[in-house]
Structure formats: C-alpha cells, structure tokens
Amino acid sequence: MMPFAELSSPLERLYHPAAGEAGIQLFCKRDDLLSPAPGTALQGNKVRKLAPVLRRALAARRPPLLVSFGGAYSNHASALATAGKRYHLPVHLFIRGEEVDNPVLDRAVADGATLERISRAEYRQHRDENWRSRQVLRLAQRYDLAPEEIWIIPEGGTSPQAIESVSAIVGEITEALGDAPDYVALSAGTGGTAAGVILAAEAKTRIEIFPALKGSWMREEINSRLPSPPKASWTCIHDHHFGGYGRFPQEWRIPSAGFATRADISEPGLPPLEAIYTAKLFSGVLTRIRQGCYPPGSTIVVLHTGGIY
Ligand SMILES: *Cc1c(COP(=O)(O)O)cnc(C)c1O
Numbered sequence: 475m476m477p478f479a480e481l482s483s484p485l486e487r488l489y490h491p492a493a494g495e496a497g498i499q500l501f502c503k504r505d506d507l508l509s510p511a512p513g514t515a516l517q518g519n520k521v522r523k524l525a526p527v528l529r530r531a532l533a534a535r536r537p538p539l540l541v542s543f544g545g546a547y548s549n550h551a552s553a554l555a556t557a558g559k560r561y562h563l564p565v566h567l568f569i570r571g572e573e574v575d576n577p578v579l580d581r582a583v584a585d586g587a588t589l590e591r592i593s594r595a596e597y598r599q600h601r602d603e604n605w606r607s608r609q610v611l612r613l614a615q616r617y618d619l620a621p622e623e624i625w626i627i628p629e630g631g632t633s634p635q636a637i638e639s640v641s642a643i644v645g646e647i648t649e650a651l652g653d654a655p656d657y658v659a660l661s662a663g664t665g666g667t668a669a670g671v672i673l674a675a676e677a678k679t680r681i682e683i684f685p686a687l688k689g690s691w692m693r694e695e696i697n698s699r700l701p702s703p704p705k706a707s708w709t710c711i712h713d714h715h716f717g718g719y720g721r722f723p724q725e726w727r728i729p730s731a732g733f734a735t736r737a738d739i740s741e742p743g744l745p746p747l748e749a750i751y752t753a754k755l756f757s758g759v760l761t762r763i764r765q766g767c768y769p770p771g772s773t774i775v776v777l778h779t780g781g782i783y
Contacts, residue, residue, distance in 0.1 A: 481525060481642065483508050485650035485775070490743045492763045497770030500763075501655070502745055503647055506752070506780035511560055515552035515578070518780015519667045522643070523550075523636035524557055527627055531563050539617050541566045541609070542627040543600050546574045547720065549750075549782055550630045555582035566590065566613060570597040578782075600629070632666030637699060640670025647775050654679050657768060659759045660777035661686050661751040662696070662710075663719075667779060669699040675706035682762075683710045684755045688718035714758035722749040748781035 483505045493500035509517035516524075531538050540563055544551030551567045558565035565587040569579065571594050583589060599605040610624045617624075627633065648654050654676035661684050662668045668683045675681055685692045692710045716722045726737040726749040737753030741760065747753040759776055768774060 481508065481522060481639075482646050485647060486745075488743055488745075488776075490741065490760070492760050493774075496763050496766065496768065498763065498768050499773045500759075501647075501651070501773065501775045503643060503775050503777045504745065505643065506745065506778045508780070511556055514556040515549045515581070515782050516556040516560070517553070517782070518778075519640065520550055520553035520631060520780070522640050522670075523631035523633075523666060524553060524627075526635035526639050527625065527631075527633065528557055528561060528563070531625065532561060534623075536619075536623060537563050538623045538625045539564045539566055539613060539619055540625055540627060541568070541613060542631070543568045543570070543597070543629045545570050546576060547578050548630075549578075551587075552578045552582050552782070554627065554631070555585040555587035558587055559585040564588075564617065566617075568592050568597070568600065568609075570594060628664075630664035630666055632664045632669075632699065634699075634701065637666055637670040637673065640667050641674035643671055643777065644674035644676075648676070651773065651775075653773075655775045656680065656772040657682060657774040658777060659684065659755060659774060661755040661779055662692055663687070663751065665692055665696040665699060667777075668696050668708075671777065672696065672704045672706060672708050673700060673702075675704065675708075677705040679706045681706055681708035682759075683708060684714050684758045685710060685712060686715060686719055686751045686754055688715045711758060711762075714754050714761070716754055720750060722753065726753055745778055747778075751781050752778055 486502045486504055488500045488502050490500055506518050508521045542554050546569060555565050567587050567589050569589050569591045610621050613624050614621045657680050658671055659682040660668060663686055672681050737747045737749040739753050739757050744756055747756055
C-alpha cells in the first residue's frame with residue numbers, strides 16, 4: 475500500500491461578513507481534510523510533511539526504524555506513531571520533559587510506538603551530530619538493525635523533503651483560483667510548512683506567517699530552512715500567539731471526545747478550528763481584515779493546516 479499517492483485538498487470560498495465589508499475575497503485551503511486515518515493526528519500538514527519519508531520507507535528493502543522527537547503534546551509525534559501502525563513501520567519517539575500522561579502520548583503507545591522520555595537538557599542536544607550518532611548506534615543495537623536503517627526525522631517532520639512536499643500547496647491554490655493569490659496566511663510551529671509555501675510562491679503573492687509560539691526567532695528559523703531566495707515577500711506577524719504555545723482564551727475551550735479542544739472563536743462561516751494553531755491564525759487574519767490591512771479587491775487564502783480536536 476503506497477501512502478498518499480494523490481495528495482491534494484479543496485480550496486473553499488469563505489463568505490465571512492468581515493471579508494464582504496472589506497471588499498476582499500477570502501478562501502480557505504482545506505488541508506485539514508487530508509487524512510488517510512480520519513480522527514487521528516495523521517492529518518493536515520503532517521500528511522504533507524511525512525509523505526516523502528513514508529514513501530521511501532515503504533520502498534526500502536527492509537523497513538527502517540523511524541526515529542523522531544517531540545514535546546508531550548506533539549501532533550507530529552502522534553502522527554508518526556499512527557503512520558507506523560498503518561504502514562507497519564517501527565517508530566521510536568524521544569519525548570521531551572517530565573512524565574506526563576496525556577491522550578496524545580497514550581495514543582502513540584496504543585499505536586505501537588516506543589516512547590523514550592529524555593530530560594529537557596538532553597532534548598536540547600537533539601540536533602547535535604555527536605548526540606545523534608550515539609543514539610543511532612544504540613538504537614541499531616537495540617532493534618537489531620544496521621545504522622543506516624535508523625532514519626532520523628527532524629522535530630515537527632521538518633526535513634528538506636517535507637518542505638518540498640508542502641510546496642505543492644502553492645500550485646494547487648493557483649490552479650484552483652486560475653491565478654496566484656495576493657496573500658497566503660498560515661500558522662507556524664517549526665516553520666517548515668511556512669518555508670514550503672514561501673519557496674514556491676509567485677512574486678505577486680505576500681505570505682503572512684502567524685507563529686503559534688511567543689518569541690521573535692521565527693523569521694530566522696524559516697530563513698535557515700530556505701535553500702534559495704524566494705520570489706515572494708513574506709513576513710511574520712507576532713502578536714497573535716495569545717500568550718505562547720498551547721495558551722489560548724478560555725472561551726475557545728470546548729469539551730470534545732477527541733484529545734484536544736475544538737476552538738469556538740464564535741465567527742460564522744468558518745471551518746472547524748483547533749485552539750493551538752488554526753484558531754489563532756483565523757482570528758489574526760480576521761482582525762487584520764477589520765483593521766484594513768488588505769486593500770479592497772485582494773484575494774486572501776488562509777491555509778488550514780488541520781490539527782487535532
Ligand atoms: C504541526 C502543525 C503546525 C505547525 O507546522 P510547522 O510546519 O511545524 O510550522 C501548524 N498547524 C497545525 C494544525 C499543526 O498540527
């Protein structure tokens with residue numbers, strides 16, 4: 475079974491009153507609808523990002539061990555565990571920080587992933603080559619594999635191949651609209667999805683990145699992931715993180731059967747949003763529309779990267 479043979483998502487027009495009043499055309503790129511396993515974390519931008527490595531793993535002579543990293547609530551770690559189960563690939567996850575039981579990690583364990591908790595201090599070394607080589611040798615021995623069968627996937631799944639895979643979003647948008655949009659707005663965690671969109675965008679498009687985390691390092695982080703200078707201009711909009719990663723207004727919290735919360739940002743005509751990434755993004759875009767940040771006549775595409783509810 476080859477995963478994700480055809481990856482593409484619909485572009486929907488959003489008839490939001492604020493857009494009508496500002497004279498702009500608002501669209502949503504529904505990557506949240508991408509999922510080979512609906513109801514799991516293997517959805518949204520995690521599908522785009524993991525597709526290349528999963529395809530390579532399934533084409534390998536022997537299944538490699540997929541190794542990755544994440545915090546205790548990492549959508550990426552959970553998505554990789556679900557992919558491991560679905561495509562029969564072994565998964566080993568380094569989880570940052572103290573023992574916390576939560577539904578995201580429970581799910582990864584139920585999916586058959588091996589979890590190894592490491593201290594925050596050790597986690598900080600995870601990009602270090604020496605640390606990595608030591609782990610590869612140790613895991614090769616533990617799983618009885620050759621070192622080259624230990625495949626390390628970066629945090630958030632953000633590899634150069636993942637960034638290239640995400641880039642396809644831009645062509646899909648242009649094809650659906652018949653022209654490149656004036657603006658694309660999207661959320662950022664590691665900035666890998668942002669890098670993919672920025673790389674492929676046309677010169678007329680302006681990319682607005684809404685980091686879900688507090689801090690001002692995102693621009694540098696994204697820049698470091700761009701293999702060549704982009705045609706499009708792009709900017710990070712830093713005042714819509716609502717206090718930082720995982721923090722958001724109390725009224726966005728709605729009890730749900732899933733493993734996080736569905737965000738109620740009380741706006742008609744919006745797709746379902748979760749509180750960690752996409753509610754912050756949509757609330758930011760709507761605020762900017764009302765502030766008159768986009769000239770009348772503009773087309774704005776908001777990228778819905780998905781999320782777990
Ligand atoms: C993981 C995730 C992101 C962050 O993507 P990056 O490529 O790491 O910036 C954004 N939105 C959703 C819904 C996610 O699950």
